[in-house]
Amino acid sequence: MKSNHKGGIAIMKEKNKRNVLRCVKENGPISRSEVADQLHLSKPTVSALVEELLQENWLKEVGPGSAGLAGGRKPIQLVFNSRAAHVIGIDMGGTKVRTGICDLIGQPLAVDEFPTQTQKKTLLKALKQNVDKLLKNAALKPDDILGMGIGAPGMTDADRGVVIDAPSLSWSQYPLKKEAEALFPWPVMVDNDVNVAVLGEQWLGAAKGMKHVVLISIGTGVGCGMLINGQLYRGATWAAGEIGYMVTDMAKARSADLPPPHEGYGFLEQYVGGAGIVQSMKQEMKGQPEPLFPNNFSAKDVFQKAKDGDQAAVRVIDEVIDHIGFAVANMISIINPEVVLLGGGISRSADWFLPRIQKTIQDFASVSAPVLPTALGENLGVVGAVSLVLRETESVLKEL
């Protein structure tokens, strides 16, 4: 048994080992020798650590590569075993829950979804069933699972795994991590859906490998996840990124023809969120004799009408895009990110309005930054949740 060196030397070995693992993972097939060079470790040390990693199945040898130009022994190529473990990602939305099992490089082996239940108990039961099915589909056993990540649609205390407030699910102070861990035999991590999304995009999407990323998600509500110095930034009280409350028009904010703030929606949200768009459209239609829409319509419908050229809809959407443009410009001036990603329902129409947003940035922001739609599509939440688990698990290797 290992001695209980608390602040001890064993930590360093663990660190070196993780570094070796990461080095192999990132640099594809690579020899022990080259790993030693890259990590500034001696060859024997690397050999010993690789030996352990092979034993533990994190690495595989894939036969000899080719020798260098100047001759010499052929190197033994090492590769990361992306199937050494698997991670489950859960994207818990207001209307549906998307689930998936991924390997260690984020490849989905099985995905599924089911409608969100309003009762917490039934929701968890459905989740359990669904995950069991997923395991069967992927031909995996619980032992193969390293952990499970969950993206929840609301403010979340990621340390304790408590969803502090999720209006769309009527959750408040719900200890999701604890409840889920009672149901599953692996560790569970929970975070805000937007935070999870930005992790996913930084791992495998449009912000791959970047250190400073802002993701703005515009759908029913408006949210924003930030990656700063390569780390998720969650704020002092888990409330960072509430861009939905950004005021881009003081005069309007102060005027009386808007509902008072703090009834669950912020200023920007009132303009660019789904409900806000519908509201504005209704307002716009008042002056017109013939209703453009039936009684029930969605923001998506308004977008469609605007694309089709209807003037009233265009006016509404133009204002939405204008607000988004200024919100993005403000974020760029404050955060100076490498990239701004636009996600949520609105990202489907990205091509259409991105140029206008870019113009606003160019005119009003202090510096520039590319604005792109998210790249991971419908699996974004799942992949992000998987990334959450992997980062937390490997968090020891944060420093070089």
Place this chain on the structure above:
Amino acid sequence: MKSNHKGGIAIMKEKNKRNVLRCVKENGPISRSEVADQLHLSKPTVSALVEELLQENWLKEVGPGSAGLAGGRKPIQLVFNSRAAHVIGIDMGGTKVRTGICDLIGQPLAVDEFPTQTQKKTLLKALKQNVDKLLKNAALKPDDILGMGIGAPGMTDADRGVVIDAPSLSWSQYPLKKEAEALFPWPVMVDNDVNVAVLGEQWLGAAKGMKHVVLISIGTGVGCGMLINGQLYRGATWAAGEIGYMVTDMAKARSADLPPPHEGYGFLEQYVGGAGIVQSMKQEMKGQPEPLFPNNFSAKDVFQKAKDGDQAAVRVIDEVIDHIGFAVANMISIINPEVVLLGGGISRSADWFLPRIQKTIQDFASVSAPVLPTALGENLGVVGAVSLVLRETESVLKEL
């Protein structure tokens, strides 16, 4: 000679040593035994490290404390030697340069200032002279100096120590670190003045010990420094915190009666910066028969008139404060800091307008945060620059 263990075991010893040092520094007089307990290190290890730290003069023994209730040998009390080294801090402003020498706990031993020269060469020469004087006044030799920090009024590449752009000094791509290090026999670190200020306030001022801090400085220009996860956040291209470009009123931003953006000033800056206030006041005075001010007046004068109750001035200042309120509210919604500090010339009038800003936050921000004036007064820049050096020097001990 030490073997060149690169990724080696020596790093851990260094870390433990720094932890011991920090432990003694933070926990006042303390015995070896208690340090061992707190850091989960063994007594012999602590003794050895303390021995080295005593040799190197970082620690001092201050005679025996009192024995415990149950008897036993009296502990030997250790204290941090705050005079083991000294650091020079330079606050380089647009009109004057403030200099100071501090000990390791931020106590100023000598401070001074001199007018800013427009010529770089003469400025550096004056700096050299002034620092030499400072050393003499503090009765120190160059060997006693650990390093020098400089806060520069503009966008700064802190890695290379290059001031990228400082309009008030007409500097562009100026390698200040390199130039200064040619003049002085110690390492020099350079950063933005607002970044330096937030470090200072977090060290010894109004944000002591906090991990998430926003400092907004409003004077000639408008700047913002952010401490996130306990670390300075500088952005992808050293441009983070350009709050002067935040747009809080889209309609006005688009209207034609303002100068076009990107002539060196951002939207918010045009309203709340010194020049902007003067401009607004002039605009306001046009309608009035009798001029309130002589031809030349400053933002400070306008503030004074407003405090005295002049209606035109009050209108101008009210708008300024309104803009600031929304800017602060937006920052809080986005960053969710533990505290927002207000610095720069405007902080003198803090008492007067803080309540209104707080009202705006309460009405429009997603969460709350205290808003306070900076606490370090005229030495803020100097102390912050000292802090910059100390953090960089001790950066190894960032993790617990």
Place this chain on the structure above:
DNA sequence: TGGTTAGTTAGTAAAGATGCCTAACTTAGC
């Protein structure tokens, strides 16, 4: 063409250095 030799690189083994821990001891006060 085919064999031999020199040079180069991958990986392993043994020995030395460093730093931590535990256990036992000394010191100093009750």
Place this chain on the structure above:
DNA sequence: GCTAAGTTAGGCATCTTTACTAACTAACCA
């Protein structure tokens, strides 16, 4: 004698260096 602070001695884990073997290329020569 009891207790707690601090030191000494011995052992263990980890890394590095040095020296080695294995394996391959290139070039030379019969």
